[in-house]
Amino acid sequence: MPIHTSPKSWVIETKNTGYAVGLNEAGLLTHRYWRARLPFAADYPAPVNPLERSSFDMPQHYTPEEYPGYSALRYFDPALKITFADGTRDLVLRYVDFSTSASPYPELALHLKDEVYPLRVTLHYRVHEEYDLIARWVTLENLGDEPVLIERAFSAKWTLPHGDDYFFSHMFGRHNNEYNMKREVLTPGLKTIESRRLTTSHHHTPWFAIDRNATEDSGEVWFGTFAWSGNWKITAEVTEFASTRISVGLNDWDFAWKLNPAETFVTPESISGYVKDGFGAASRLMHDYVRNILLPHKNQLHKVLYNSWEATLFDVDEISQSKLAEVAAGMGIELFVMDDGWFHNRNLDNAGLGDWFPDKAKFPNGLGGLIKNVNALGMDFGLWVEPEMVNPDSDLYRAHPDWVIHFPSRARTEARRQLILNLGRTDVQEYIISVLTTILSENNIQFIKWDMNRNVSEPGWRDAPGDARELWVRYVQGLYHVWGTLRERFPNVIWQSCSGGGGRADFGILHFADQIWISDNTEATARLSIQEGFSQFLPANTMEAWVTDWGRNVVPLEFRFHVSMCGSLGVGGNLNEWDQADRELAAHCIRLYKEIRPIIQFGDQYRLISPQKSMFSAVLYVSKDQSEAVLFVFRVYLSDPTNLPMIHLRGLNPTALYEVDGYSGPRSGASWMEAGLRVELKNLQSKILKIKQVE
Numbered sequence: 001m002p003i004h005t006s007p008k009s010w011v012i013e014t015k016n017t018g019y020a021v022g023l024n025e026a027g028l029l030t031h032r033y034w035r036a037r038l039p040f041a042a043d044y045p046a047p048v049n050p051l052e053r054s055s056f057d058m059p060q061h062y063t064p065e066e067y068p069g070y071s072a073l074r075y076f077d078p079a080l081k082i083t084f085a086d087g088t089r090d091l092v093l094r095y096v097d098f099s100t101s102a103s104p105y106p107e108l109a110l111h112l113k114d115e116v117y118p119l120r121v122t123l124h125y126r127v128h129e130e131y132d133l134i135a136r137w138v139t140l141e142n143l144g145d146e147p148v149l150i151e152r153a154f155s156a157k158w159t160l161p162h163g164d165d166y167f168f169s170h171m172f173g174r175h176n177n178e179y180n181m182k183r184e185v186l187t188p189g190l191k192t193i194e195s196r197r198l199t200t201s202h203h204h205t206p207w208f209a210i211d212r213n214a215t216e217d218s219g220e221v222w223f224g225t226f227a228w229s230g231n232w233k234i235t236a237e238v239t240e241f242a243s244t245r246i247s248v249g250l251n252d253w254d255f256a257w258k259l260n261p262a263e264t265f266v267t268p269e270s271i272s273g274y275v276k277d278g279f280g281a282a283s284r285l286m287h288d289y290v291r292n293i294l295l296p297h298k299n300q301l302h303k304v305l306y307n308s309w310e311a312t313l314f315d316v317d318e319i320s321q322s323k324l325a326e327v328a329a330g331m332g333i334e335l336f337v338m339d340d341g342w343f344h345n346r347n348l349d350n351a352g353l354g355d356w357f358p359d360k361a362k363f364p365n366g367l368g369g370l371i372k373n374v375n376a377l378g379m380d381f382g383l384w385v386e387p388e389m390v391n392p393d394s395d396l397y398r399a400h401p402d403w404v405i406h407f408p409s410r411a412r413t414e415a416r417r418q419l420i421l422n423l424g425r426t427d428v429q430e431y432i433i434s435v436l437t438t439i440l441s442e443n444n445i446q447f448i449k450w451d452m453n454r455n456v457s458e459p460g461w462r463d464a465p466g467d468a469r470e471l472w473v474r475y476v477q478g479l480y481h482v483w484g485t486l487r488e489r490f491p492n493v494i495w496q497s498c499s500g501g502g503g504r505a506d507f508g509i510l511h512f513a514d515q516i517w518i519s520d521n522t523e524a525t526a527r528l529s530i531q532e533g534f535s536q537f538l539p540a541n542t543m544e545a546w547v548t549d550w551g552r553n554v555v556p557l558e559f560r561f562h563v564s565m566c567g568s569l570g571v572g573g574n575l576n577e578w579d580q581a582d583r584e585l586a587a588h589c590i591r592l593y594k595e596i597r598p599i600i601q602f603g604d605q606y607r608l609i610s611p612q613k614s615m616f617s618a619v620l621y622v623s624k625d626q627s628e629a630v631l632f633v634f635r636v637y638l639s640d641p642t643n644l645p646m647i648h649l650r651g652l653n654p655t656a657l658y659e660v661d662g663y664s665g666p667r668s669g670a671s672w673m674e675a676g677l678r679v680e681l682k683n684l685q686s687k688i689l690k691i692k693q694v695e
């Protein structure tokens, strides 16, 4: 058991890290250590006992408490804020006892209680030893007979080793431009990234990394993510006493939750880890965790898919889709996905959402005919849906205008001419479950792309069961319930999470979806940096990447293929316009991808030269047994003459001999890594080099 306990002290150990908390002399649950694992449990430092500095700086304020409530003389950002029924807005948490369990993963639970009020707070820690990750979440139980109002309930506060000399990395973006990395100095005060949009959002990503002069390959990095697909908040705080802490949890902005007697509120998980060897190592731990622990279909290779959206937009029917399918099959595509436009009255984005049955004019005999054709070509069939949405011009909206999120006194602001169904409501959940169950049970569908194309407005909920501000959480719980029920009913279906591209990419949704559509921007050179950002926390097999016609007059098809082959390859161009040479090149790339995809989808990823920082970039995937690797190199635009940098491989066995495509003679792994290799490319050229260990 990697958890050492004693009456006042707890140490959690993973393969390489140690994490310690304990009670200090004042009885406060105090953070002690989070860094490299130490040889003995007794090695971990004792809890600190700060002294009074002045009446303005009392010990409570600068004790690194593990989970501080808003109370007494504490002025830093608290993890929990409660209002009791009598109006008291002060929480005095006292340690009560602890428990541990071993299955399926080792867990520690530290139980706290308010000194006076019947509120129990349990801090949970799940240990993923192999991945050097700890998942933390919190349970709040109302043991009294009056309601309690929760105004903030973060999942964790992570305390860094004492100091104020850290860098904070995070990702920001917008629709069509997701996952831009930013690394900045943390200075005293608060730095917050968040979503207030009801979904995870394109605008910030629930991921952080803290370092002290780390690089991709070296240096200490503390990192983490939040497993939630709704409003979230990550705050880095540096106090005036040089203490640096990261809070992770549900966004408390416009949030409140009425916790009735005998009820329990459970927060989502905040998952974090520590590495000694740079950002790349942090990403690889998360990749392994996602692939081995999180995904519904754990080590299952993803098929090469074709998606018709960019080719046909809403203009789909049995004949034209079957024609595309024939071309796709000829190129070696394994899964044909029909996107938007197939359902009742859906000819543009102004109508149809909500009415999830095939449009009679486009599919007079239902979807069966098209699916039969696709299957006869040897491909699986997949379908696009956007179940959380409704167009005002739909039968569903005409029947249930009250089902959308709105305030009765306000106009319902449309975006893409659609409104959001309130998934917090059980009648809405039941409708979506039933209508999707019908589609999935009547048709041979192997893949569903679940889209969501707008953010919230007028977040009202008349007749809400508790506080109307519970909407933010109840919506996501409803979404998980609907998706979870469908997953149980149709366990073989592969689901993809999409929200106008990367608006819903997080560890929460990956309990249900195996893949993510990471951006509507499919222009290959832009995609290089979007893909790199995504790789900070999610592995290549979850990253669906289509080859499309964006930039076709400038960017060669081979380059576009190579970019998409860095993830789960798909094709999304208008195949009717691809000439014979294009189709042959596509068939060649797809054949090659099928050969190397186990390394890309399941291997270790090394970001060698960053496309976010350089027009010449390289990324490497190494098989887990280190016997094979695939190197991708891209040159976008550099004015000549230029000196292209050496590429230093990573992750090889230093003493084994490897051959690299196109380079004469085997060299040791150490040589390819230390001496490196040079790959000459012209502007808008790319290369894939296969690397193999020789016997």
Ligand code: DGJ
Pocket: 309, 339, 340, 384, 451, 453, 498, 499, 500, 501, 517, 519, 520
């Ligand atoms: C947004 C998605 O990101 C696109 O791929 C496509 O599915 C459209 N929605 C369809 O409306």
